[in-house]
Amino acid sequence: MWAGVSNAQEVCFVPLAGPNLDNSLIDGQILVKSQYSEIQQNTYAEFNGDVEINSSEVKIKAESAKLDRLSETLVANGSVNFQDKNITVSSDKVTLNRISNELLIEESNYQLNRVQGHGEAQEIAISEQTGINLIEASYSSCPIDDEVWRIQASQIEITPNQARGIVKHARFYIKDVPVLYLPYFSFPVNDERQSGLLYPDITNSSSAGISVEQPIYWNIAPNYDLTLSPRLMTNRGLQLKTEFRYLTEQHKGQLNLEYLPNDLAEDQDSERYFYRYVHNGSINENWRVNAEINGLSDDNYVNDLGSDYYSQSDTHLYKTLGLNYFSEGLDISAQFRDFEVLGDHPDSYRALPEIRLNYLNDLGAGFEFNINSELAYFESGDEDNPTATRFHIAPTLSYPFQNQWSELLAEVSVMHTHYFQENITDTNLEKEVTRTLGQAKLYGSLAFEREISWFGKTLTQTFEPKAQYLYTSYEEQTNIGLYDTTRLYNDFAGLFRGQEFTGLDRISDNNQITLGTTTRIIDDNNQEKFKLSIGQIFYLKDNQVLDATKEDSKSALAAELDWQMGSKWYAHTLAQVSSITDKVERSSISLEYQLSENKLLQINHRFVRDLSSEKIDQVGITATWPISKNWQWIGRWYYDRTLNRTVEAYNGVQYSSCCWTVSFVAERYLSNSYESTGVQSTNDFETGFHVYFTNRNLLRDGLFGYRRPYLLN
Template identity: 50%
Template sequence: MNIFRLHVLFAFFSSAPVFAQQDASIDRNEDKFALCPVYTVSPSELSLQPQGHVKVKSDQAQIVSKQLAEFKGDVSIYSDRATIRAEEAKVSENGRKLQATGNVRYLDTDLSVTSDAISVDSINHSLNIENSQYQLNGQPGHGAAQQIQLDRARGLILSDVSFTTCPLDSPDWHIEASEISIEKGTAWGQAKSTRFYVGDVPIFYLPYFAFPVSNQRQTGLLFPKISSSSMTGFDYEQPFYWNIAPNYDFTISPRIMTRRGIQLKNEYRYLTEMSYGQINLEYLPDDREFANNTDRWFYRFYHQGKLTGNWFINADINGVSDDNYIIDLGSDFYNRADTHLYRSASMDYFSENLIMDFRVLDFVTLGESEDSYRALPEFRLAYFSELGSLFEFSLNSELAYFDSTALDTPEALRWHLAPTLTLPYRKVWGEFSAEASLLNTYYQQKNIEQTDLAEEVTRTLGQFRLFGALYFEREQQWLDKSSTMTLEPKLQYLYTSYEDQTMIGRYDTTPLLVDVDGLFRGQEFTGLDRISDNNQFTLGLTSRILDESDREQFVISVGQIFYLEENKVLAAVKDQNRSALAAELDWKLGSRWYTHTDVQIATKTDKVDRSSTSIEYRKDEKSLIQLSHRYIRQLSGEKIDQIGMLISWPITETLHWVGRTYRDRSLERSVESYFGLQYESCCWAVRLVGQRHLSNRVTADGVRTTEEFDSGISLQFIFKGMGSSKSSRSMLEEGMFGYRQPYSLN
């Protein structure tokens, strides 16, 4: 074997471009599809050389010094970037021109090409490949080209070319073009006279289109969304993405609805070194479903940013034209069951010992509901410090002004100051703390002429809390496996003094739900307008079973409050000597079964007040069955008793279906039914989704209807490699209820 070293680096050993199209958007956290088998060039196949050197191997070689070199038999040409293999190769013009023939193969880190002949001209910086088959390295994309030309001036040109991401033996789809060109230094490719095929059937023709050839965000059309429902009729949405700059972009999405008209949806996103955010604007002129052709709109402004040092600023501001906008037209940010849209802005400060935030908080109320008070503005401060080696001091304070859009509604200025002194003791086997607080609140109230409220109220309460917990462990066998069992008893004593609070309005205060963790918080309400008097013990017990890697396999918790005195604050919910018994259970039954249950049992009736139960069988990431039940004895005058079932299961390797149904046992009717079917090969997918659910529309007098249903069907088709879309898992997340894992094990 002869070895001939050339000291001229051929022009064809330049980096090859990538042909697969990327998603033209900022990362949208989409799941990956199952990939087709891909070819990968190994380093041993390339045998890359030091920069500036080329090595040639062959069975025979004939060399005329500085003029001509001919190689025959198993010819291999190596450089620092690529390899060429052929039956014969000829080098002329003192190494400036190369021609290889006979079963030619070109390899680099991005591309593999087989062809009849390759010619390279380093004088004109050009490469020409005849009658070739190409394969992207590390990606499923491949195809054929009658001619491939690469030169420094024009870039890359492929004539009579095809492309697909499907396997070689089953090209379910492919494209053919008379020419594809990629100019050097650009992230765009251009295709002329392009035909799209499904199987061997042409389905689409474009005389010209451009496509991205890198993973950079590029301007262009995204995949459309096609659906149909009783609310909108046939629904077609076509997003167009504009990559304005590396740190901000704009997406405009015209949406055609046969029952309502043409809606325009816009999304502007920005990113700086100190902040990020987005602005969403949606507008539907002359809604056809309204007799007076009402204009409808929605807007959202979201921002999170750092000002300087430890200062941050945040905003979440939303607005909507009417109560039924989200119900009729849908939303990417709110659910049709939501009753409020948020409007908030804040400036926050964080340090090791001090937290401050200054904010304004407003709401947009949808339908008939209790008027929510706005905090315009609200200032909160929390300070923490250690006092010597034994004590900790904290200070929580708040200054807020509450008003409402409703006429003749009380308004208030509230100032709250709560210093707390704590004696903590923490060890690995347990903890103990003694805590004393002084709760001072001042109110200045207006618009109280028609109420029993006082113009000025000062309330001072003392609170004392003792808390202790022990952590016991022992090694044991659990389901024939070594494990650790813990026993964690908890005890708390809480005393809070009493003052009459009937002269104070309720501005941000509602009763809190009782669960195991909530038994130890020492407060029955949100906000500060009602602070219940307490003289009580709280007992709790938690037990865990941990595997050899300290992962939780089983957790059970129970707790209850025992009242030593009757409650005097009238709004408090305790009317017995004990609270409801609260319990929670999380259990990983083997490697595939999971269950979660939480329940509250009333002391007075020994009946279940609230419960939630779910059990799930999970064979793998794609295969699961979940059963759930939710029960609430009293919620806004109604009983909630709902059962649900969800199944996500692959029928074959390429066919997957998701079904979900929820039924209200009290009303004897379905709440939501959902069905999704997806066929997915490694290079294309089609998804069909149908659903029927309560519409929750708001009537003219503000009452939500509970009898009307909305039904719809949607179809989505995806060519993989020509864009992206979520996998079948997204069908679990869609719909009114969506999917939630039934356990909270670590």
């Protein structure tokens, strides 16, 4: 029932370790130390002044003690401190019966050992058989001096070898205000996974209405568990969410099923569902298997009902099944890759299957021989689209060299691809296409460094120029369909990639030189404080592959900057500047001020001049700041300057203590819902209010989650 408490305990509470009972006593023996003693043989023994009583399982300290030899009863009085492996107790009187091995403690304060828990009790009875029994007692896992909540009960039982304690006739208090009565419930007494209720999730949104989700956790076995989460939504009805997890020595996986039998918000009876299965495993030392299968009932499921795995901006659900072989020099993978497309988006091709083989061999004298090969079959959900079988093999001979101050790579490749295409009527595609291309690459970089004085400190600055020449031969490719190929975005690292497309359906002809440089500033601890990279491609010949044609003899200028400005300011910037218009085509800027872990302010801006004929120009602010000792505020605001509107507003407060956490969040954001035609709306907004009882990272929630703005080491 107290899920979420353990995270706070790790920071706020150090459990008592229990007494040191390594005293060489055997069962039944008692060792008594005191300042004064009076012993009458076979009748009684009295001890006074700093009395210490030790056995093999118990340690007692008191002002005085009396041992009745006839009844085998020991009574300790005056500032009594009792300890065993389970509990530490302070009391005025402790009675121990050595025959029954039972202990009775009256009017006491107690604290559990090894786990969080303390309270007061009118009477505590302890025995080996029944464990700990507390009468008219209180219990809390909060710190003693900051008891936010407590349970007052007629009886609390903690039985040996049981993971949960039992509470009867319990009254639950927040501070000193009673808020709940339970005639019976159980609670964990260790950190083992246990069945029971987890914290509820309470939200209110314009789509679902008031939503209350109550997770029920079932610890089926040490390596299996199941969470059932009934969710009642005032606008949509009753939904059931399930999560089953398993773990074996070589495999692990998770199955999620969500089902809403009748959505009340729909005009007609409508059942809605979502499923997800993920598996990763090892068959043996070399073979691995993986799977990820997702599906849902309709395009608007995530927008209307939410998801822990997908966001409103996602357009595809993945379905993959793979088998992989790894060994020294040889990798083989077989993947079945499918997609479920959301909304009115072009159908993506699925690979059923895609088999890849990569082989690497050291030839000696610094040379390496590498073979990359692939066999794939492509089809789409539209029966009118072409299908294709593609075989590709690319042997490569390379000479890589690297030392502390330089790097050299010389590489030649032959790329041979064969297509067998069907269903190509009314297209310019050909049934069989063979394409063979040659490619040569020469890459080199140098690293220079010097000491500099920067802001009064002696640091190290590097200067790292790099250059690459790339040549790729040309063949006509318009007779080949586009099955897994899209244009790539060239940031600084992409300038040296040597390929302008994903996949293999288009391989651009190249005759180009890429020049770039990076400079870094490094402190005495070998940590980067500043990094600036800038580069550009110079085309020596126009591309003949139509999809790769350029408007200028050089690419956009790509730059990237990371800067740790002191101990609290950080900046990250990247940009692409057109060589034709000298205007910024793409850019992103992040500036962050972080005074401490819970005090930060981040400003972001992203800009794309043309993305599918649309302009992206958005600015955002993310901040978090403590309100008081236990209260934290988190806020986020993103504004679209092109459309002059807010796209996300997020405001939350979180209370955290050593024994409980609660968060309150209000937000408004673009819903991105799909219309009946499949077109995604850009004008509908969703508003919501959430209450979380778990230790949640509110900074990373929402449409635009927090990300650290720099990439320095």
